[in-house]
Amino acid sequence: MRVRHYWKLLATCALFLGVCAVVFSTVRVAPLVTSTSDSAEDPVTQDIAGTVDLFDASVAHRVSLTFRDSDYQRLLDEFWDEGEKDFLEADITIDGTRIASVGIRLKGNSTLAGLTRDGKSRPNGFGAGRPDAGGAQQRQPNAPGGGFPGGAQGGAPPGGAQGGGPGGAQGGGFGRASLKAEEPETLPWLIRFDEFVDGRRYQGHREIAVRVAGMGGGSTVLNEAVSLHTLAAAGQTAQRYAYTGFTVNDRPTTARLLVEHPDEGFADTLGGHGVLYKSLASGSFTDKGDDPTAYAADFKQITMKGSQDLQPVINLIRWVSTSSDAEFDAHLAEHIDVESFARYTAIQNLLLNFDDMAGPGRNYYLWYDLTTKKFSVVGWDYNLTFSGNATQGPNEQGRMGGGRFPQNGGAPQDFQPPQDFPLPEGMQPPEGMQPPGGNAPGGQGGRGIGGLGGHKLKERFLASTAFKSVYENAYRDLYRKIYANGAAANALDSISTVLSTVDGYDAQKGATDVEQLRTLIRQRTEHLATDSVITGG
Structure with a gap:
């Protein structure tokens, strides 16, 4: 085939490509979804039944994770260097049911700001450069575990109002737990059942979250459990929860709060x-x-x-x-x-x-x-x-x-x-904040x-x-459904009773958390009862 026989066609094609390059090179091409289907994706091929309803909050549960330390160190390296929270492969046993090859990763943003490794904070994290990076954060007297100065101890807020939580003692600041990479049993985790096995669920759940102690909820995260319990009792949308003894490899068992993660099943x-x-x-x-x-x-x-x-x-x-x-x-x-x-x-x-x-x-x-x-x-x-x-x-x-x-x-x-x-105190803002x-x-x-x-x-x-x-x-x-009828106070009583039976529960810290939250609920109930929004109805 001789080029000269088709030079006009070739020239036309070249001209067309040139025009496309000039005209469309600055035009953004956006992905479009043309289907209006409302069907879900990711078909479920295996749904593990287990032995006990995972989110039966009336009983104590038992969860254990095992994984290779080399994989864990790689996960930490990636988080430390790149800020990436990648999954590592682990085996999990839930209430006696063993499930191989689930994915687990660190979960949270501000929650992980206080994480240390070998006594050092992650570069550019909230904790970078803070004193005593390897130790527990100094708390104010009577503040719940993991709390920070704030409230009454942190000074009066605008207008002279007394801050804090129960009795003005609970720190109301943006508290975070003092977390150590050497103690994976205390870290916040997201567990994904289908990360390495497509289509797998556990009792319909693709993911569950293991909540971290500290923050606003002391050593037991009672505040979150009580909140979720009372929301459900009031007929509002809320994730399910349960307490479990939680063990990682051969580390000590701790009492942790499991929460339903908002995924496709939710x-x-x-x-x-x-x-x-x-x-x-x-x-x-x-x-x-x-x-x-x-x-x-x-x-x-x-x-x-x-x-x-x-x-x-x-x-x-x-x-x-x-x-x-x-x-x-x-x-x-x-x-x-x-x-x-x-x-x-x-x-x-x-x-x-x-x-x-x-x-x-x-x-x-x-x-x-x-x-x-x-x-x-x-x-x-x-x-x-x-x-x-x-x-x-x-x-x-x-x-x-x-x-x-x-x-x-x-x-x-x-x-x-x-x-x-x-x-x-001692907390440095991230770079650029x-x-x-x-x-x-x-x-x-x-x-x-x-x-x-x-x-x-x-x-x-x-x-x-x-x-x-x-x-x-x-x-x-x-207000009537959460406080006036005693729902929040009753939820605290029932939850603390179950929590006392969970493996790894610290009775002394737990008792402190319960009494502080009980005081706050009582104060909140009494104060709002006299507010014009409540009395005006």
């Missing part, structure tokens, strides 16, 4: 057909344009990958960011389930949870109902509940240190960052972790007079 319990999205601690609720990849640090799609996409979340962010106050009031119900959202915001206040969707950890999920085309907010990570001020009112927002802010996102007139927003400054807690431009919080949807909702009655009605109803 999404099935939310009712209807929808898509579950996880808010990431590194992200923000900020309009970043149409490119879905621009939101990679903000949200992670959990379910229906390949059949649905992130576009509904992008649309919600844009509408909340650009709508006028009048439009927001008139049309919010077209975008979110307003009644559900009122209950969510009321619950966070009632449980004194500053680290919710507007907190530094960005702890929430979005559920998008494909039938109603509306969002609901799903709470997650309640290990900093009951760690604020017992006298916080229905229209005040908790903060690190135990103080309070208006729920509409503003700051008190006498607020002077960073003095009124202290980090725990700025103090709150003009972006005070609850500020609309806040970001997770480094930006220390803020969420425009929550702030606009609570600031609007159009939704004042729906919020207060929800608050009043949930």
Whole structure:
């Protein structure tokens, strides 16, 4: 074949490719999902029944992990050097049922900030350069294990209110446990049953979380267990939980809290057909344009990958960011389930949870109902509940240190960052993190972790007079279900009874945690009983 016979065709092709290169080289190609299917992915091929319901909270459980130390050291190397939390292969035994080759990885962000290895903190972590890196963090007298100065010991918050938890003794700061890599039985873990064996589940669960002691919940994470228990009793969406004796290799057994992880199985319990999205601690609720990849640090799609996409979340962010106050009031119900959202915001206040969707950890999920085309907010990570001020009112927002802010996102007139927003003693902020400054807690431009919080949807909702009655009605109803009828106090009694039978339970520390939480629940119940929101109903 001679080229000269086909030079016109070749020239035309070359010209066409050149035009494509010039015209389309600057055009972004975005991935599109053309299917409208609402079916789930990842078919289940093996569902291990086990011997006992994993989340039967009325009994003590037993979980053990075994893995190679070389794999564990590799995992630590990757986390130390790159900040990556990769999975390692392990065998697990749950209530006598052995399961080979599950995946486990470290879990958490701020939780792992205090992790040390060979007495040294991870570079650029919260703990970098802090004194006594290899030892336990110094606590204030009477503060629960893992707590930090805050509350009464950390100084009075704006307005002169007394901070802290039970009796003003519990530190209300952004506490974290002092964790050592040499003690894997104390670390926060995510266990994934299908990481190395496709399609495998345990009692329908793909993942479970092993919660860490400390933070706001002392040595037993009682605050999270009580929160989840009372939420379920009040008819609200909550993950299931149970206490277990937890052993890693030949290390000592410790009492740990297991919590259902919001995965595909959890999404099935939310009712209807929808898509579950996880808010990431590194992200923000900020309009970043149409490119879905621009939101990679903000949200992670959990379910229906390949059949649905992130576009509904992008649309919600844009509408909340650009709508006028009048439009927001008139049309919010077209975008979110307003009644559900009122209950969510009321619950966070009632449980004194500053680290919710507007907190530094960005702890929430979005559920998008494909039938109603509306969002609901799903709470997650309640290990900093009951760690604020017992006298916080229905229209005040908790903060690190135990103080309070208006729920509409503003700051008190006498607020002077960073003095009124202290980090725990000896705790250094990560590289590049700025103090709150003009972006005070609850500020609309806040970001997770480094930006220390803020969420425009929550702030606009609570600031609007159009939704004042729906919020207060929800608050009043949930107060009665959680506190007035004794549900929270009764939950504490039943949970502490079960916990006392768990292998590895520290009776002395546990008793302290129980009494402190009991005091806080009593104070919260009594204070809110006289609030005008409660008495006005």
